[in-house]
Amino acid sequence: MDRHALFANYINNHPEAIGKVVDFDADHDRLYHFDLTAANKELTAEVINRPSMFSQLINEKLINNNCRYGIGGYMEHRTIYAFSSHFDTDDEPRRLHLGVDIWCDSGTPVYAPLDGVVHSYQDNNNIGDYGPTIILQHNLDGLTLYSLYGHLSRTSLDGLSPGKLVFKNQQIATFGTSDENGHWPPHLHFQLMFDMEGKQGDYPGVGKFSEKEIWQKNIPDPGLILKFPDAVNAG
Secondary structure, three states: OOHHHHHHHHHHHOHHHOOOOOOOOOOOOOEEEOOOOOOOOOOOHHHHOOHHHHHHHHHHHHHHOOOOEEEEOOOEEOOHHHHOHHHOOOOOOOOEEOOEEEEOOOOOEEEOOOOEEEEEEEEEOOOOOOEEEEEEEEEEOOEEEEEEEEOEOHHHHOOOOOOOEEOOOOEEEEEOOOOOOOOOOOEEEEEEEOOOOOOOOOOOOEEOHHHHHHHHHHOOOOHHHHOOOOOOOOO
């Protein structure tokens, strides 16, 4: 059985082991799906290059649709990364988003959805990068899974050490501001990996679109953990 099947089986067989990543009440809270592909004509170069305008666009969509959080991004082919050379390569620029983004205000609490330990952490302080980042390691009946939390506040890294225990539903961080999170509107990048490939405190959250099938082998859908309902604008 491959790792994706083992992961899905664990989720199905141990629903009590799965906690929350953010505070979300499915009975009352609503989600707005953000399309950050070329199809979204509101994402002009001016908006993308100015975090304040980008944040205003995000906030207006959430308020106007009575949504607590925005959501989206898993394996999404995005154009917004053109604003930063961080995503450029010699042959093919990186445009494939590998995790899920959860959009909300800075200071929004972030929780560990599974028991585990701190694998690594660091401030990836580049324009367009994660900013403060925490990576947790989990043991799911013998299957190793890593969870990454990017665009955090700098205070989220205080008091951490590799191997530190974390528990399901324990608050581990908060969303960072644009000044500390890589110059993005406040949001969380949540991503899962089976193999860290020797990396510490960082793992690509954006890859080459031509390598999508390769990335999918190591990066399962975070929706299996989040279990969010459909967004109000789904479909």
